[in-house]
Amino acid sequence: MSTQEPLRIIGDGGELPDHPVPDGLGEKELLELYRWLVILRTFDERAVMLQRQGRVGTYPLYWGEEGTTAGALFACEDADWIFPSYRQCSVGILRGLPVATVLGWVRGYGGPAGFYNPRDYRLGPICVPIATHLPHATGVAWAAKIRGERTASLAWFGEGATSEGDFHEGLNFASVFRTATVFFCTNNQWAISTPVTRQMATRTVAEKAAAYGIPGIRIDGFDPLACYKAAKEALDRGREGGGPTLIEAFTYRIKAHGTADDPSLYRDETETQKWAQLEPVGRMASFLRRLEILDDDKNDELKAEAKEMVAEGVRGLESVEQPGPEVMFDYVYASDNPWTFTEGLEEVNSVARKPEAAPPQPPSPPSAGDVEIQPGSGAPGVEEA
Amino acid sequence: MSTQEPLRIIGDGGELPDHPVPDGLGEKELLELYRWLVILRTFDERAVMLQRQGRVGTYPLYWGEEGTTAGALFACEDADWIFPSYRQCSVGILRGLPVATVLGWVRGYGGPAGFYNPRDYRLGPICVPIATHLPHATGVAWAAKIRGERTASLAWFGEGATSEGDFHEGLNFASVFRTATVFFCTNNQWAISTPVTRQMATRTVAEKAAAYGIPGIRIDGFDPLACYKAAKEALDRGREGGGPTLIEAFTYRIKAHGTADDPSLYRDETETQKWAQLEPVGRMASFLRRLEILDDDKNDELKAEAKEMVAEGVRGLESVEQPGPEVMFDYVYASDNPWTFTEGLEEVNSVARKPEAAPPQPPSPPSAGDVEIQPGSGAPGVEEA
Amino acid sequence: MAELTMVEALNKALHEAFSADDRVVLLGEDVAQTGGVFRVTAGLLKEYGGERVIDTPLSEAGIVGTAVGLSLYGLLPVVEIQFDGFVYPAFEQIVVHVARYGWRTNGECPANMVIRIPFGGGVRAPELHSDSPEALFAHSPGLKVVCPTTPSDARAMLLAAITHPDPVIFMEPKRIYRAGRQEVSDALPFDLGSTNGDASSLLSTARLAREGNDLVIFAYGATVPLSVEAAEKLKTDKGTSLRVVDLRSLYPLDVDAITSHASACGRALVVHEAPRTAGIGAEVSSLIHERVMLDLEAPVGRVTGFDVPFPQFANEDDYLPSVERIARGAEKVLSF
Amino acid sequence: MAELTMVEALNKALHEAFSADDRVVLLGEDVAQTGGVFRVTAGLLKEYGGERVIDTPLSEAGIVGTAVGLSLYGLLPVVEIQFDGFVYPAFEQIVVHVARYGWRTNGECPANMVIRIPFGGGVRAPELHSDSPEALFAHSPGLKVVCPTTPSDARAMLLAAITHPDPVIFMEPKRIYRAGRQEVSDALPFDLGSTNGDASSLLSTARLAREGNDLVIFAYGATVPLSVEAAEKLKTDKGTSLRVVDLRSLYPLDVDAITSHASACGRALVVHEAPRTAGIGAEVSSLIHERVMLDLEAPVGRVTGFDVPFPQFANEDDYLPSVERIARGAEKVLSF
Numbered sequence A, B: 001m002s003t004q005e006p007l008r009i010i011g012d013g014g015e016l017p018d019h020p021v022p023d024g025l026g027e028k029e030l031l032e033l034y035r036w037l038v039i040l041r042t043f044d045e046r047a048v049m050l051q052r053q054g055r056v057g058t059y060p061l062y063w064g065e066e067g068t069t070a071g072a073l074f075a076c077e078d079a080d081w082i083f084p085s086y087r088q089c090s091v092g093i094l095r096g097l098p099v100a101t102v103l104g105w106v107r108g109y110g111g112p113a114g115f116y117n118p119r120d121y122r123l124g125p126i127c128v129p130i131a132t133h134l135p136h137a138t139g140v141a142w143a144a145k146i147r148g149e150r151t152a153s154l155a156w157f158g159e160g161a162t163s164e165g166d167f168h169e170g171l172n173f174a175s176v177f178r179t180a181t182v183f184f185c186t187n188n189q190w191a192i193s194t195p196v197t198r199q200m201a202t203r204t205v206a207e208k209a210a211a212y213g214i215p216g217i218r219i220d221g222f223d224p225l226a227c228y229k230a231a232k233e234a235l236d237r238g239r240e241g242g243g244p245t246l247i248e249a250f251t252y253r254i255k256a257h258g259t260a261d262d263p264s265l266y267r268d269e270t271e272t273q274k275w276a277q278l279e280p281v282g283r284m285a286s287f288l289r290r291l292e293i294l295d296d297d298k299n300d301e302l303k304a305e306a307k308e309m310v311a312e313g314v315r316g317l318e319s320v321e322q323p324g325p326e327v328m329f330d331y332v333y334a335s336d337n338p339w340t341f342t343e344g345l346e347e348v349n350s351v352a353r354k355p356e357a358a359p360p361q362p363p364s365p366p367s368a369g370d371v372e373i374q375p376g377s378g379a380p381g382v383e384e385a
Numbered sequence C, D: 001m002a003e004l005t006m007v008e009a010l011n012k013a014l015h016e017a018f019s020a021d022d023r024v025v026l027l028g029e030d031v032a033q034t035g036g037v038f039r040v041t042a043g044l045l046k047e048y049g050g051e052r053v054i055d056t057p058l059s060e061a062g063i064v065g066t067a068v069g070l071s072l073y074g075l076l077p078v079v080e081i082q083f084d085g086f087v088y089p090a091f092e093q094i095v096v097h098v099a100r101y102g103w104r105t106n107g108e109c110p111a112n113m114v115i116r117i118p119f120g121g122g123v124r125a126p127e128l129h130s131d132s133p134e135a136l137f138a139h140s141p142g143l144k145v146v147c148p149t150t151p152s153d154a155r156a157m158l159l160a161a162i163t164h165p166d167p168v169i170f171m172e173p174k175r176i177y178r179a180g181r182q183e184v185s186d187a188l189p190f191d192l193g194s195t196n197g198d199a200s201s202l203l204s205t206a207r208l209a210r211e212g213n214d215l216v217i218f219a220y221g222a223t224v225p226l227s228v229e230a231a232e233k234l235k236t237d238k239g240t241s242l243r244v245v246d247l248r249s250l251y252p253l254d255v256d257a258i259t260s261h262a263s264a265c266g267r268a269l270v271v272h273e274a275p276r277t278a279g280i281g282a283e284v285s286s287l288i289h290e291r292v293m294l295d296l297e298a299p300v301g302r303v304t305g306f307d308v309p310f311p312q313f314a315n316e317d318d319y320l321p322s323v324e325r326i327a328r329g330a331e332k333v334l335s336f
């Protein structure tokens, strides 16, 4: 059922041959996909800078995993629903979600400054708790099936997520009800400091598809076209009633888990440097150059456009005001707020408001986690030396 | 990895040939295993009668599944830990647990009248919430491994349990830490009214082993020797460091889910009658007769012994007093009871105690569930006609 | 107009909701083919088919988790958790997703589902078939938590919960499922098409279950009829006049009703089956003291389950608030 | 004798427990190789090896569920849940198994583990990294729930929790992990070999954090230093004398300390980060009113988080009880 050798389309222009471009991708589409890669890369690098400057909070880097996001998304139809984890936090901008909203989210904004209406973009909320969005993706495609509509869904998650019960339950429901759901696992071989060998006893993630009687496909996650091709075939199969697919995009987490993490504490970073050679943006560019679809001018143009797009988002972010305290209450219920909210808001408004707190600075001492913890200046109530 | 054709040892004395008796089972062992089957069968039939008489509560019948319990247990060493679900509620009596304690449990007794010390029998508590005992079985074998001891563990569960996250998590931990755990699934094709085809898209449970890189074995669950053989090999492999095994004992739930259930509401009972022909006690008896190990006298003797064993348990049950209210409090903590308990017990003791309530009677209207609900005589506070 | 038990009234509401809106779907364990272990969902499969009335795999997290997706796509899922004690595997999906989806989507995509949970003791059931987990949900922001006591309320509140846009944890007191019959009108209790005030108020207001002036008992579910019985008993035995209020909504609590009844009577008692510490009773008691302590002639009392696992059923009568315990609890407050 | 932060004190306790008893094992996500995202478990892997200090697969239910088995076999597991909001996937295992294993085994095999949960807000973290789920556990019978506030308590209480036979939910206020240093003696706080009264009392008693007579604030974790600050402020601004009591044990609550402090001061306020409804504050308030209402000059006040999902971090200062909100809450009670 599962392909052990990862599917690859893009070679290296040398010993590793290029394979034929997947059906349906003409020059225009290839360039568009490349444009997406450039946008994602630009966003990621800028977000890290913003974090270093203290303008956004802890940020989950995805440098090197752009192909898994853009390639898979490129395979989706507009009507298809997508479900990102934190690692695909910026995918919405490829569907029209303002860059400023994603940055707002990273800055810790709630309400419209950081959250969005999923139905506007067929885009699930950015999911922080691992694997828990998989049943949601199943449910959406299942609903479409119940309604007789051809909508599919696709969810991204890491190899660490395969250890959670929600992974199992999401895939099992999808297989039993034959929903058109693509479970797209970016096996970047690390879950924070935990290597994939500590997550599972199987050699691959794709093998796990056997437990659900569904196809398990293993692809080179650094290859945007392989990501596209596998996702496209899976989505098409799903829409034809062929049920769900588990895709394993085999890749490597080139950067830290998040801006609070220091991977040199737990892995050999010279190893990382080798994997980094395979990164998808440069690789796709070389491929397009070999096909003579891309030249320096076009490349510069795309990069400039992406830079401007992200820069505009940053300006947008800076022009947004920190949400007022009512943001905590106003969006919890769609119906009228309960009386507890009215009283809560009164209480909050009865005291002076603190100025907006800066997001946390790079950590010291280093943390491997999602949060940067600073040594405090000493808290009252604890006797100090 | 998985065997699609269920392993079978015992034939039917006609077209279906017997296979060689597994290694290590001499005449004595075969008779002993048969004795266990008779005990389990006797207990089950008596428990149903007690339920009909209103002397115990809702009872989860296992008629026809004795081979999965006795066969697997026979493969265990004394030091091995076993983890029953409600469907194997009586397995402990084969390890010295008093019959009266199991009956006490079915009568709704807590404390020593219905619960026991697992360490006395290397027997986990009877597990009601589906699949949640699987990680416990993993943990026990893992602990043994950490301590450098050769203890293995074995957990029983139904095919419905494979849909729960705990199944996945229990097997995944076992596979990653290579614990000597045998996951023994009795696929009786029904989870209350839900057929196995609604639980999973795979044809077999055994296939699911592939997701953990462990062996998946499919056996005839009506064949006690097949159950023994598969479990024995798996336990031995586990103790040698070979990690866990998933065993699927393919069988059929001959009786109702529990005494509150009426299967004719949701399945064709003529189909059931066909499966019932395969039931393990008679089948094992025929096999032993073919081997000339069992004759009528011996059979009658074993049955009489079992009957007396269970009857003694019933007498024991009837001689036990209903636990006092302190049983609610006394065993919750191993350390001193918190003040809330002292006050609670005072409150309970301040009012007159109701006489022991009879367990529920057979349901009307029928319920498919674990509980029998009677039409009440009308509750105060609700206006009556 | 017919005399219905609570089970029948709930079943009626489901039939009404299914016929009024084809976005309503039902999912759970054994809900379709057999109509549920308590028969609440009987007849729906036959009438509305297997695409809308769904027996699922045995996985509470899977049921609730996929229902989040169903609701996101625009359906209106009604989920059955087979028994109270089996809601815990779905706890993550409920408190992290069901409860927070509206918040996380600027109120645009609340997980507008109903999670029905037959709950509580008194039916001689095995372990985990008698829990009362409602306070866990009341303490988890983003949910509405309700509990009907009469057949007529059960029907109207379930319809309200289904039409209501926010997620509702619908606690069904299984002990009184068939305990009595009540006339339930054939007319719909409100216009199902619009989420109007009627529907909302059914999910946020308490109900006066018995008149009285000396003390008010706040209860919900199966303890309401017991409280009424205790009130009758004290009337007969001592001539005391006890009011009984059926809370109905556990989140949000009907604070106005609670405080005004407490003020009017000057003495109050809260009753529930769930363990005492940090239960609904603690909140009701706190609210009353905080707001109208000066109107009180005695501290608010509590008669509740104990801080222990729900016992094996032979001892459940020791655990459950009984008429006598409630009456004694009231007397204690009365004699303060 | 050294000046330690809470993180260092917890780390010290773990080293002490590991060296005293080879049955102690540690499991969790990223606890071994990196020493945990907060470095609480740093150095243990190197010192005690990978059989006892274990990075697990990413599954909270798997971690807690296997720990039940480890403990059944006789080990003493210490489990780390990486962040508060990720304990929910393990909720079933905790409330159904960890909490009930002792009860289900006649007190013979309590799931004698410690579940460490760094909890609460104030560290500018993403969603689900700032929750306060302690009341959910206090309402789930069979657990002990504690929360240290000072480095020295953190060390002693963690040692007590590990040696204690019953399961302990160990809430660690991450906001003050490194907020201050305190002298922590090198001598063990009690004899680790025997589960004596000292260990038990560390898990069931409150601590006086500040003397005062006009009003007592009951708080725990990160809100204790804030309450002390609020007390100082009111002292300076108005000359009021506020007592502060660090609850430390959330289940069971130290009812004697709570009622006697409340009686002594006549006025009380409860403070926590968790949502208000059915929180620890509701229980403390109820207990005080129930037992010593006649000693009170005002109803007990509550300053808590709101009944909303913990907000995105740009608004966490709006959500969290601040010195000013605590001070105002106290003033309200004082001016009743």
Ligand SMILES: Cc1ncc(C[n+]2csc(CCOP(=O)(O)OP(=O)(O)O)c2C)c(N)n1
Binding pocket: A087, A128, A129, A130, A157, A158, A159, A160, A161, A162, A186, A188, A190, A191, A192, A253, A257, A370, D029, D058, D082, D086, D089
């Ligand atoms: C339920 C849950 N537990 C723990 C965490 C903390 N956490 C955040 S990311 C992460 C590792 C995830 O690894 P993987 O699934 O491989 O995805 P990756 O980060 O590599 O993309 C962990 C443990 C979480 N977010 N949710």
Ligand SMILES: Cc1ncc(C[n+]2csc(CCOP(=O)(O)OP(=O)(O)O)c2C)c(N)n1
Binding pocket: B087, B128, B129, B130, B157, B158, B159, B160, B161, B162, B186, B188, B190, B191, B192, B253, B257, B370, C029, C058, C082, C086, C089
């Ligand atoms: C977590 C949980 N959910 C629901 C139930 C109610 N329930 C009891 S038995 C059962 C069916 C179990 O089927 P299966 O796993 O196949 O085991 P079998 O009863 O056939 O032995 C269900 C749904 C339960 N006990 N636990």
Ligand SMILES: [Mg+2]
Binding pocket: A158, A159, A160, A186, A187, A188, A189, A190, A191, A192, A253
């Ligand atoms: Mg990863």
Ligand SMILES: [Mg+2]
Binding pocket: B158, B159, B160, B186, B187, B188, B189, B190, B191, B192, B253
């Ligand atoms: Mg079954």
